[in-house]
Amino acid sequence: MHGVTRTFPSRPEPVHALRGVDLDVVDGGLTAILGASGCGKTTLLRILAGFDRPDSGRVILDGRTVAGPGVFVKPEKRSVGIVAQEGALFPHLSVAANIAYGLPSTPLTAMRPAERRARAERVDEMLELVGLPGYGDRRPAQLSGGQQQRIALARALAPAPAVILLDEPFSALDAALRVDLREEVRDLLRGIATTAVLVTHDQNEALSLADHVALMRDGRVVQAGTPQEVYAHPADPAAAAFLGESVEVPCTVISDVDGTSTVDCPLGTLRVPSESVHGSTLVLRPEQIELSDSGTHATVAVTRFFGHDGLVQLRLDDGTPLRLRIAGRDLPEVDASVCVRAVALA
Numbered sequence: 212m213h214g215v216t217r218t219f220p221s222r223p224e225p226v227h228a229l230r231g232v233d234l235d236v237v238d239g240g241l242t243a244i245l246g247a248s249g250c251g252k253t254t255l256l257r258i259l260a261g262f263d264r265p266d267s268g269r270v271i272l273d274g275r276t277v278a279g280p281g282v283f284v285k286p287e288k289r290s291v292g293i294v295a296q297e298g299a300l301f302p303h304l305s306v307a308a309n310i311a312y313g314l315p316s317t318p319l320t321a322m323r324p325a326e327r328r329a330r331a332e333r334v335d336e337m338l339e340l341v342g343l344p345g346y347g348d349r350r351p352a353q354l355s356g357g358q359q360q361r362i363a364l365a366r367a368l369a370p371a372p373a374v375i376l377l378d379e380p381f382s383a384l385d386a387a388l389r390v391d392l393r394e395e396v397r398d399l400l401r402g403i404a405t406t407a408v409l410v411t412h413d414q415n416e417a418l419s420l421a422d423h424v425a426l427m428r429d430g431r432v433v434q435a436g437t438p439q440e441v442y443a444h445p446a447d448p449a450a451a452a453f454l455g456e457s458v459e460v461p462c463t464v465i466s467d468v469d470g471t472s473t474v475d476c477p478l479g480t481l482r483v484p485s486e487s488v489h490g491s492t493l494v495l496r497p498e499q500i501e502l503s504d505s506g507t508h509a510t511v512a513v514t515r516f517f518g519h520d521g522l523v524q525l526r527l528d529d530g531t532p533l534r535l536r537i538a539g540r541d542l543p544e545v546d547a548s549v550c551v552r553a554v555a556l557a
């Protein structure tokens with residue numbers, strides 16, 4: 212999509228939900244739209260699906276303009292499949308009928324046996340794909356939350372859409388199931404090379420699932436790239452903080468050559484990628500700071516144990532606060548005197 216804007220008339224002021232969004236979705240890959248609540252993710256997804264119209268700009272799906280000046284293609288003509296937050300299956304229909312719902316058909320009464328057979332085969336194929344063969348006769352209420360989401364995915368994929376839109380599809384599931392199901396869905400979508408767009412406010416979900424992440428803020432895409440790129444080279448300190456834990460350290464830039472800056476900061480003189488310097492602030496990740504035998508003196512202020520690892524909050528002798536991650540079994544005592552250094556920078 213190019214230059215897409217959408218403003219909602221509202222009191223006391225209109226809401227500029229999208230302020231000129233440019234977004235390229237990777238063909239055959241999974242693109243995550245990541246952003247805080249209210250940044251415009253749902254509005255963007257609704258415009259992609261055709262449930263809403265942009266005020267200006269252009270939406271191109273599979274090489275065809277579906278919304279733009281003088282053009283508006285209805286949702287059912289866009290070849291788009293949608294999985295909502297909570298499956299939104301039809302409760303009165305069987306699982307099989309839910310999956311078959313989006314398949315093109317003649318009225319049921321006029322359906323020929325060959326068409327009936329083809330539909331039933333497609334339903335079975337979809338049930339197989341989402342790992343629920345034999346579940347066709349059940350009602351949605353007889354399925355767990357995770358199973359319902361898999362059926363919703365099967366229903367969205369059944370007509371072989373050009374693009375599948377996933378609107379926070381795992382948010383209603385409990386933590387363990389969420390992780391399992393999202394891995395499953397990623398593998399499944401990769402397996403059939405479907406172009407997919409996932410809306411989420413969960414950075415772990417976006418970074419672990421997507422081939423491409425578009426970070427939105429206040430109606431704009433502020434950064435887009437692979438998960439590795441956006442995590443390692445966030446566009447600004449706010450992007451860094453949203454994409455994971457970040458540590459901001461005051462710094463003075465001494466030199467800046469070929470994308471590498473030399474900076475003076477409380478951790479010493481460091482060579483760092485220039486993208487990690489934002490004015491007089493150096494943005495690091497907690498895993499780029501470690502306890503060491505020598506280096507900058509600090510005092511342990513707070514520790515948090517998370518099992519597999521732990522978080523240590525420190526205060527350097529000059530008062531600068533720092534955070535680092537460490538194996539849970541190695542957590543130091545609060546008030547301990549330690550040394551820290553920065554690692555794995557430029």
Ligand SMILES: Nc1ncnc2c1ncn2[C@@H]1O[C@H](COP(=O)(O)OP(=O)(O)OP(=O)(O)O)[C@@H](O)[C@H]1O
Pocket residue numbers: 219220221226227228246247248249250251252253254255412
């Ligand atoms: N129909 C509407 N009328 C007025 N304002 C709206 C309408 N739909 C959305 N908005 C506003 O537009 C902004 C963007 O909303 P949107 O739902 O796209 O955000 P979001 O990123 O999906 O948020 P969430 O993660 O909470 O769902 C918000 O300020 C919201 O209040």
